[in-house]
Amino acid sequence: MRRRQLLTLAAAAMALSRGEAEPFTAAGADLSAYKPLQIAPRKSAQRWEFELDPALEKAAREGRHLYLVLSAWDCHFCARYERFLQINAARLAPQFERHHLLFVRLGSALEAQGDRVFLRAKGHSEAYADFQRRLGDERTGRMVYPVIWLLNAQLQLLNQLPYGTGTFETVPEQLEVIAPALHAPIRQAAS
């Protein structure tokens, strides 16, 4: 396990040295059990923009909801949460599957704070706070990494999650926050 983490970290460092985006999880956590869809931002000096349409289309096509994780590779709390997911993958990954969740990871960095993070969906690009307001998400005052959303493929909130992940870093509490996905109706797109 330790060796695998070190290898992942080394690969992340090499990718960063080549100027690539942040393609790896915080602190090299292995989230492969969740089959994550990784989305890297389009970056400029003023904005880091994440394109959500591929995730929304995949979720609609496969009849799934979205567990969207905006995580910074250099953020302590992101690393802690992803480590929690890794350690408990044997118990949680099948539950994510059962709850019809598509795990989507938006790879970011602490330098991209709320005013620089943009989310593009269905042709509209919005700054973090505007995106949150449109969703009806209460978390508009500040952006705290990691940010997690539980959404359907129509970009509607299934559960209002709190700032940070500190209140669901146990298996029962993680299951509690994803529970609404189990019974939420799914509108599957025609393939």
Added chain:
Amino acid sequence: MQVPARAVDASAVPLSLYAPAHSPAESGAGLHKVYLIIDDNPNPLCAVFGFGSQLQAFVQTQVRINAYTHVRLVAVYQDDSRFMRLQYVKAVGGCSAPPLTTQESGPLGQIRASLAALVLPDGARQLQLSLQHPNHNGLQMDPMTRLVPPPDYLRHLRLESQGQSLFNADLDFAISPPPSFILHLGQLAGNQLLVLADDSQGRQFRQALSLDA
């Protein structure tokens, strides 16, 4: 007492508390003080409130909660009888959450008050009182600069009308910024309020307000 079971924002957990004006015990003694205690915060005693006769013992505010904890309201009456309500709250990291980036603008210490037009069934009206202050608790690290602003928070807030005390609050750093309180105000003889406050840096604030505005 009302407080959410799981907080969306641990650094600003909405909380409202109410205590009967007279002791539920046989004596029926008047209310002396109301203590707000957050068991597992770095400093559990969050606030001590005192209410004048023209104010109901009701406060709505926002607090920082650092860990899963019980929140307690203890009402102490003149005959020393005490009554407690408590609720368990799931919240983590409220005391170390980074400072808000979207604070209201305004000069330090500016006090705002607004009186709701709507009269509540018991004849009281909601008075919202807020003070422009960073209310740093000394535990919040800026994620970019890694700097921790020193403690700088409101310690006392006092509301007077015609020389009589309406509301008195001894505060600690668990009050979320900007410090804001909703009170239930009964009939006043005049329409002038005087707000007095001081903070942990020794600054004093004083502002006369007219409720006509």
